[in-house]
Amino acid sequence: MKYALLCTLAIMASSLFAASEPIKNTVDEQSLKAFSSTAYPKQVTEIIPNKVYHVMGYAHSNASFIIGDTSVILIDTLDSESRAMTLKKIIAEHTNKPVKTIIYTHGHPDHRGGAGVFMDTAPEIIAAAPLKPVLGKMNALKEVFDLRSIRQHGYQLSDEEALSQGIGIREGITTKQGDKQVFVAPTTVLTERKVVREIDGVTFELSGVLGETDDHLLIWLPTYKVLFSGDNYYGCWPNISPIRGGQYRDISAWIDTLEKMLSYNAKYVLPGHTRPLMGESNVKEVLTNYHDAIEFVFNETLKSINQGLSIDQVAEVVKLPEKWAKLPYLGEYYGTVEWTVRGIFTGYMGWFDENPTKLHPLPAKEHAKKTLALMGGKKAVIVAIQDALKKRDAQWAIELADIILAIESNHKAVKQYKAQGLIILAQKETSANGRHYYFAYAKELLAD
Template sequence: MLTKDGCKQLRDFTEKNYKETISEVAEGVWFVLGAGHSNAVFVETDFGIILIDTLDTLERGEKLLGIIRQNTGKEVKTIIYTHGHPDHRGGAGAFLESRPEIIAFEPKCAELEKADLLQDIQKLRGTRQFGYSLTDEEAVSQGIGVREGITHGERRAFVSPTTVYRQDTVTREIDGIQVEMVRLPGEAEDQIMIWFPQKEVLCCGDNYYGCFPNLYAIRGGQYRDIAQWIDSLDKIMSYPASCLLSGHTAAVLGHEEIKRTLGNFRNAFEYILIHALEGMNAGKSAEQLASELSLPPEYAELPYLVEHYGCVEWTIRAIYTAYLGWFDGNPTNLHPLSPGIHSKKMTALAGGAQNVWKTARKAMEEKEYQWCLELCDLLLSNDETACGEALLLKARALERIAEYETSANGRHYYLEYARELREKNKKG
């Protein structure tokens, strides 16, 4: 979302919500917030520790091991991954000395075949989304936590699970502690929740954030089934939890507060999904819906639904593509002109490249940064008018518009792309 003080909002949100905190939220249940990009939970048993997620790097995993030993004097005997994202399992290598069982679930739906052919573009877009080459000052935050350790030269140390479950629910007793693990697809296909009935503690992984989540990730990827995510939230709310521990935000305490918070989170998703589908059914395009549809104030003003990570309009476009595909129903768009031909004709219609340049520079001066970006793209798509000046003007507009972006992901993408354009211009 673009707003006048977007960068300040993001900075304030980060400073308030991700201070390092180690707390015993229930007897023998410890919650580690802000020590890594993701959170960790450790539970004391008669003979050792059950660890939920391991932070994002080896170095942070080693720090977590020290925290566990300092508070309990025990070793990690069991590790449970809430899902397979690297920021939750990258510290696992720090715990190998105690030879723990490492538990995970197999993804519910397989990745699209041949998806590995996209590894280069997804790596590039992932770097842009997460701002991996930006300084801390440029990046501000990663929206859902402190920056990943790899941005400071640390390394990931993922360890493959030793136990992989394919069923939807697994109930076990681990060293005297009852544990129920339930498959709950949402942010990830292999996402699970972990319920400790004796403690009334529920670990929900990334199915709840303290801000608007990536219902669509701009780095690219398969559709995250929002209807299924809603079902997963309903399942979480059906448990009599007194403490909800998320993979990226502060604990939610008290059964009624958990139901209220998750209920609002869930209902916001449903509002977007239903209204997007209704608009699609009425013949509206993805761009129409993205410009018209927003969360009502009762959801948009909640601190845990602010767009500091994902974005409502990105979500709407993802829903449109998932349900109706790329075609917006307008036959004009069945066989559009190529970008190069279109830009030449539009440039001519505007009175020539000089007029486009003049308008683009004026847009920059008047802080109409999105309009400037679109005019730069018109020039850059036309081989006859493309030049280094257009690259630099677009880079400047990207850097300016980034200051309006409330989403860490959007901010990073603007700044990373601007850096790429400046490097491209240097190389000629």
């Protein structure tokens, strides 16, 4: 019943969307669909003949494997048990040597969720220790982080609603096939910033760096000029400030990491998501643009903050120049520039935006009551919400709805209006994470 209502609201929202005049240069879910259909096709790429392979499109994340003298060195293990079993079969198609070493590029679950499949050969599992300590008692927030992660990644959405997870197909645990994650803890945890190891005839340079996580490894094969980047590069705007929350991701350090990646003069870059970069000139061009775009947003944000602008003002004025925004590998299909700006602001300045009005604001309910009275009461605001939805002014509609819901949180009609507005916004969203959050929250409103 609730799903049928959501579908009805989606149809209504689509009708409103289609009935309005077309807007030039509008980007919406169609661009996300196009990106999702081309950015990570199912393929195994032989990077170095009979030696280095990149596996993409078989899971939300990528994996790579290197054939050593007597064994296989595996870089990440895909996101779930059944998908790792497919990876195991792929490896067997290229060699009968056993997997004796696994290296995690970082600790995100989608990169190590299939590790248990490879335990029959008792591999050494190598990972990096975090370069920054985790905030104390972070586990006390597990429930809210889990909830927000479910929304961000669209775990409870249908395939049609979710489309993808932005930088890869949906995780195996969302496919309703009983898939599961089989994590295995590392047996070797590197605490040095740089370690050079010979593993079964292959020289590895392992460097601990900061980026999307605080426990990332850059994995460099100097003999073959192959760099495994983990999630420090993938082919769209990165998730620099995830909407699910979490510790501040040090963007200045991430920029430093991209500079380090450029310093290798790699011929191949194999990312943890999306397509590999092939060719030294292409690698240099892409990584340079990626670095420069992020550095521009970072510097412009700091400059705007220093001018005394509020967080909303900074988010409004800092935009990615067209020369970078038009590049296919900097599209906002996962993270967004606006969320990056907001993350930088709060990371450096905290919650206070310099406006003394915000030092002791009215309680939300009291503020809503006073606002509602000035606007002519509940009926007038509901009419305004309905009018905003007809005009496809969905952001205004949900902001008006929030005024009523701050006073009357279970107002059924207003919750449905807000859900309809969220669906309209989802249809206009290029970020998979943003799309998922809109749809997931709409479902929650209708389920209450």
